[in-house]
Amino acid sequence: MHEYSIVQSLYDAVMANAGGRGAGTVQEVRVRIGELSGVDVGLLDTAWRTFRVRTPCEAADMFVEVVPASWECPACRCAAPRTGIRRCRTCGGPLHLAQGDEILLDQIVMEVP
Amino acid sequence: MCDSCGCGDTQLVPLEVQQRILSDNDRTAAHNRHHFSERALLAINVMGSPGAGKTAILEATATALEGRRLIGALAGDLATENDANRLKAAGIRATSITTGSACHLDAGMVHHALHHGPWSDLDYLFIENVGNLVCPAVYDLGQAANVVVLAVTEGEDKPLKYPVMFRKADLVLISKVDLLPHLPDISIDRIVASLQQVMPEPDYIAVSARTGQGITQWVRWLNEQEARVAPAHYTDTTGRAHV
Numbered sequence: 533m534h535e536y537s538i539v540q541s542l543y544d545a546v547m548a549n550a551g552g553r554g555a556g557t558v559q560e561v562r563v564r565i566g567e568l569s570g571v572d573v574g575l576l577d578t579a580w581r582t583f584r585v586r587t588p589c590e591a592a593d594m595f596v597e598v599v600p601a602s603w604e605c606p607a608c609r610c611a612a613p614r615t616g617i618r619r620c621r622t623c624g625g626p627l628h629l630a631q632g633d634e635i636l637l638d639q640i641v642m643e644v645p
Numbered sequence: 646m647c648d649s650c651g652c653g654d655t656q657l658v659p660l661e662v663q664q665r666i667l668s669d670n671d672r673t674a675a676h677n678r679h680h681f682s683e684r685a686l687l688a689i690n691v692m693g694s695p696g697a698g699k700t701a702i703l704e705a706t707a708t709a710l711e712g713r714r715l716i717g718a719l720a721g722d723l724a725t726e727n728d729a730n731r732l733k734a735a736g737i738r739a740t741s742i743t744t745g746s747a748c749h750l751d752a753g754m755v756h757h758a759l760h761h762g763p764w765s766d767l768d769y770l771f772i773e774n775v776g777n778l779v780c781p782a783v784y785d786l787g788q789a790a791n792v793v794v795l796a797v798t799e800g801e802d803k804p805l806k807y808p809v810m811f812r813k814a815d816l817v818l819i820s821k822v823d824l825l826p827h828l829p830d831i832s833i834d835r836i837v838a839s840l841q842q843v844m845p846e847p848d849y850i851a852v853s854a855r856t857g858q859g860i861t862q863w864v865r866w867l868n869e870q871e872a873r874v875a876p877a878h879y880t881d882t883t884g885r886a887h888v
Contacts, residue, residue, distance in 0.1 A: 555658075568809055569783070627845045
């Protein structure tokens with residue numbers, strides 16, 4: 533259940549960014565979570581709803597963009613199937629995870645005076 | 646204030662951030678890594694299920710390296726100092742990190758623990774993570790390499806069930822192989838076939854802390870990793886690498 537720990541870091545990042553712009557409250561938080569990041573989106577949302585209570589983020593819903601895992605061969609630059617042995621079918625070299633391990637804060641929408 | 650009419654209403658403003666949520670942890674991990682590199686200390690993050698045999702392998706490692714390398718360990722557990730006590734009895738300079746309810750170690754916990762014990766003269770530092778195949782994979786601690794311990798008793802499909810953990814492994818120690826004669830449905834080949842589905846470059850060693858099988862090979866692997874923190878990685882003020 534590291535999602536609570538990630539939400540603590542998310543809250544700190546949101547407040548650091550919002551505070552720097554003189555925001556009163558935060559209305560939206562948009563994050564990007566990779567399929568192979570090790571973060572459970574449902575648990576992350578539950579943790580956020582618990583954590584935001586009685587904070588400047590109380591009204592802020594979290595919107596999650598889930599990034600599917602995609603693999604490619606760094607030598608051939610060809611895309612690889614999502615499952616199976618993690619070697620390139622053309623050259624046999626090791627595949628590289630091109631996307632799908634993101635744990636990112638993308639955007640916040642804040643209320644400013 | 647509203648820009649258009651000066652009415653005093655607040656405005657909703659979007660702010661692009663594009664920041665890693667764990668960037669604070671990453672900064673502390675980079676700080677730890679810098680300390681390790683300065684002292685040519687090889688730090689290994691040892692992960693695996695509870696009961697996979699992490700502590701037993703470190704005990705066997707201490708015996709194999711006695712007199713050749715000075716080794717230390719940070720032992721993470723939710724409660725008790727049992728693992729740290731076992732490691733100390735094996736001759737390892739061990740410190741316990743009792744996490745309470747936290748299911749993983751983070752870079753800050755490692756940094757804090759390093760403040761509470763002499764470590765700069767060590768050759769190897771094993772960070773024995775909390776027994777868990779999910780959460781520890783998410784946090785960089787500043788280690789040079791990740792080692793995942795997978796006991797043959799856990800079943801050959803564990804890598805398929807926990808792909809995030811195994812994808813991040815530089816080495817998998819397939820442990821308790823002395824039990825294979827009692828496990829007719831488990832084979833090393835099938836475990837490796839699972840690893841190949843989630844690891845682009847699966848590197849593994851079959852070990853038994855009880856019989857000593859594979860421990861020499863594991864120690865050789867550790868010796869090879871010393872190049873990762875050798876002074877060759879430093880650059881001087883002119884930007885030239887030292888070799």
